[in-house]
Amino acid sequence: MQALRYARATSIDEAVRMLREGGETARVLAGGTDVIVQARERRRVIDLFVDIKHIPEVMALEYDPQHGLRVGAAVPLYRVYGDANVQRVYPALRAAAHVIGGKAIQGRASLGGNLSNASPAADSIPAMMALDGVAEIAGPNGRREMRVDEFCTGPGRNALQPGEFIVALRFPQPAPHSGQAWERFIPRNEMDIAVVNAACALTLAGDTVTAARVTIGAVAPTTIMVPAAVEALVGRRLTDDTIAAAGTAAKDAATPIDDMRGTVRQRKHLADVLVQRVVRAAAERARGN
Amino acid sequence: MATSGRLVITATINGDERTFLADSRDSLLEALRERLNLKGVKEGCNNGNCGACAVILDGHLVNSCCVMAAEIEGSRVETVEGLAGPEALHPLQQCFLEGAALQCGICTPGFLMSAKALLAENPAPTDEEVRFWLAGNLCRCTGYDKIIEAVQAAAEQMRARK
Ligand SMILES: Cc1cc2nc3c(=O)[nH]c(=O)nc-3n(C[C@H](O)[C@H](O)[C@H](O)COP(=O)(O)OP(=O)(O)OC[C@H]3O[C@@H](n4cnc5c(N)ncnc54)[C@H](O)[C@@H]3O)c2cc1C
Ligand code: FES
Numbered sequence: 329m330q331a332l333r334y335a336r337a338t339s340i341d342e343a344v345r346m347l348r349e350g351g352e353t354a355r356v357l358a359g360g361t362d363v364i365v366q367a368r369e370r371r372r373v374i375d376l377f378v379d380i381k382h383i384p385e386v387m388a389l390e391y392d393p394q395h396g397l398r399v400g401a402a403v404p405l406y407r408v409y410g411d412a413n414v415q416r417v418y419p420a421l422r423a424a425a426h427v428i429g430g431k432a433i434q435g436r437a438s439l440g441g442n443l444s445n446a447s448p449a450a451d452s453i454p455a456m457m458a459l460d461g462v463a464e465i466a467g468p469n470g471r472r473e474m475r476v477d478e479f480c481t482g483p484g485r486n487a488l489q490p491g492e493f494i495v496a497l498r499f500p501q502p503a504p505h506s507g508q509a510w511e512r513f514i515p516r517n518e519m520d521i522a523v524v525n526a527a528c529a530l531t532l533a534g535d536t537v538t539a540a541r542v543t544i545g546a547v548a549p550t551t552i553m554v555p556a557a558v559e560a561l562v563g564r565r566l567t568d569d570t571i572a573a574a575g576t577a578a579k580d581a582a583t584p585i586d587d588m589r590g591t592v593r594q595r596k597h598l599a600d601v602l603v604q605r606v607v608r609a610a611a612e613r614a615r616g617n
Numbered sequence: 618m619a620t621s622g623r624l625v626i627t628a629t630i631n632g633d634e635r636t637f638l639a640d641s642r643d644s645l646l647e648a649l650r651e652r653l654n655l656k657g658v659k660e661g662c663n664n665g666n667c668g669a670c671a672v673i674l675d676g677h678l679v680n681s682c683c684v685m686a687a688e689i690e691g692s693r694v695e696t697v698e699g700l701a702g703p704e705a706l707h708p709l710q711q712c713f714l715e716g717a718a719l720q721c722g723i724c725t726p727g728f729l730m731s732a733k734a735l736l737a738e739n740p741a742p743t744d745e746e747v748r749f750w751l752a753g754n755l756c757r758c759t760g761y762d763k764i765i766e767a768v769q770a771a772a773e774q775m776r777a778r779k
C-alpha cells in the first residue's frame with residue numbers, strides 16, 4: 329500500500345480541519361469497504377485517512393414520527409437494517425442496506441460511504457433518492473444541506489467541496505397512505521453488483537396516485553430520477569396500464585452501457601420490469617398504511 | 618493528530634490486551650498476520666470479496682483486509698486462534714472436521730468466524746439463513762453443502778448444551 333497516514337477525528341470541527349489540512353489527497357474513512365481497497369490498488373492517490381467513526385453525531389441513528397429518520401453518515405449497515413423503525417417506516421432503505429455486500433461488509437459499510445463513493449450501481453442511492461433524502465454536510469464554511477438526488481455528479485464524483493463531508497442523512501416521515509419499495513437484479517442470489525436497481529415511493533388517495541418518486545440505477549453515469557414515470561402515475565388510477573406506462577418511461581429514460589454485467593438491451597428491459605415491480609410493491613404497502 | 622509510519626496499537630486480541638507496533642499503512646489483516654503472528658487469518662482476495670480474512674471486531678463480523686490496523690486501537694478482535702477452549706475444540710471446529718467441511722482449508726478460518734457470528738445472533742438458523750449469512754465466504758473446494766451441514770450440526774450441539 330502507498331504511504332498512508334491515519335487520523336482519528338473525535339468532533340466535526342476536528343474532521344473538517346484534518347480534511348482541509350490534508351488537501352486533495354486526504355480522504356474520509358468511514359467503513360473503508362471501498363476506500364481501503366482503492367488505496368491499496370492505487371486507484372486513487374490517498375495519503376491520509378480521516379476516520380470519522382469516533383464522532384458521536386456521525387454514528388447516531390434517530391427516528392421520531394415528527395422529524396422522520398436521521399442516520400449518521402458512518403452508521404454501519406447492520407444497524408440501519410436492524411433498526412425497528414427503519415424496518416417499519418422505511419422498508420426500501422432496509423431492503424437495500426440488507427443486501428449490500430455480505431455480513432462482513434455490512435459490519436462496516438455505511439450509507440454515507442455508499443453515497444460519496446458515487447458508483448452508478450450503488451444500491452442505497454435509488455432508495456435514498458426515492459425517499460427524498462437530504463445530506464447534512466459540514467465544511468470549512470459551516471453546515472449546509474444538499475438533496476441526495478443532486479449529490480452525485482458522475483461515476484465516482486460528488487458535489488462535495490474541499491474539506492467537506494457528510495455528517496448525516498435525513499429522510500422525512502412518509503405521508504399517510506404512502507408506500508415504498510426497492511429491488512435490484514443480480515445473476516447470483518447475493519453478493520453481486522447490481523445489473524439494474526430501482527426504487528419507488530408513492531402516496532395513494534383511494535386508488536389514485538397523488539405523489540410518486542421513481543429512481544433507477546446502473547443505467548446511467550449516476551442513479552437517475554424518472555420524472556416521466558412519475559407523470560405516468562400521478563393523478564391516475566393505479567391500473568396495469570398505468571404501471572406499464574411507468575415501466576416504459578423508465579426503459580426510455582435509461583441510457584446504459586454494455587459491460588461484463590449486462591448489455592444495453594438487457595438493462596433497458598430490466599429498468600422496465602423492476603420499475604413495474606417496485607411500483608406494485610410500493611402501492612401494496614401504501615394500501616396497508 | 619495524524620500519525621504516519623510506526624504506530625503503537627493497544628487492543629484486546631482473543632481476550633488478551635496486546636500492545637504492538639504496526640505501520641500506519643498496515644491493514645488489520647497484515648497486522649494480525651505479520652505483527653501478531655496470527656497466521657490463522659488468511660488472505661484470499663485482499664479486496665473484500667472472499668471472506669478468508671474475516672474476524673470479529675467489537676462483536677461484529679468484518680473482513681480484516683478492509684479495516685486499517687490503526688482503526689482497532691481500543692477495540693476487541695477475535696480470530697480463529699481464540700475459538701478453541703483449553704480442553705476441546707469449539708463445536709464449529711469439531712463439526713467441520715467430522716463433517717469433512719474442508720479440503721484445502723484456506724477458507725476455513727473465515728467460515729468458522731462467520732458462522733460463530735451467525736450463531737451468536739441466531740442460534741437456530743434455517744439452511745437458507747445459513748447460506749445467506751455465509752454468502753460473503755467463498756470456497757473453491759467443498760461445494761458448500763458440507764459447510765452448511767457442519768454449521769447446522771454445531772448449532773444443534775450448542776443449543777443442546779444450553
Ligand atoms: C465484497 C464487496 C461487496 C460489495 N457489495 C456492494 C453491493 O452489493 N452494493 C453496493 O452498493 N456496494 C457494494 N460494495 C461497495 C461498498 O461496500 C459500499 O459502497 C459501501 O456502502 C461503502 O461504504 P463505506 O462506509 O465502507 O465507505 P468508505 O470505503 O469508507 O468510503 C467510500 C468513499 O466515500 C468517502 N466517504 C465515506 N464517508 C463519507 C462521508 N461521510 N462524507 C464524505 N465522504 C465520505 C470516502 O472518502 C471514500 O471516497 C461492496 C464492496 C465489497 C468490498
Ligand atoms: S482477503 Fe479479505 S475478503 Fe478476501
Ligand code: FES
Binds near residue numbers: 724725756758759
Ligand atoms: S476448502 Fe479449499 S477453499 Fe474451501
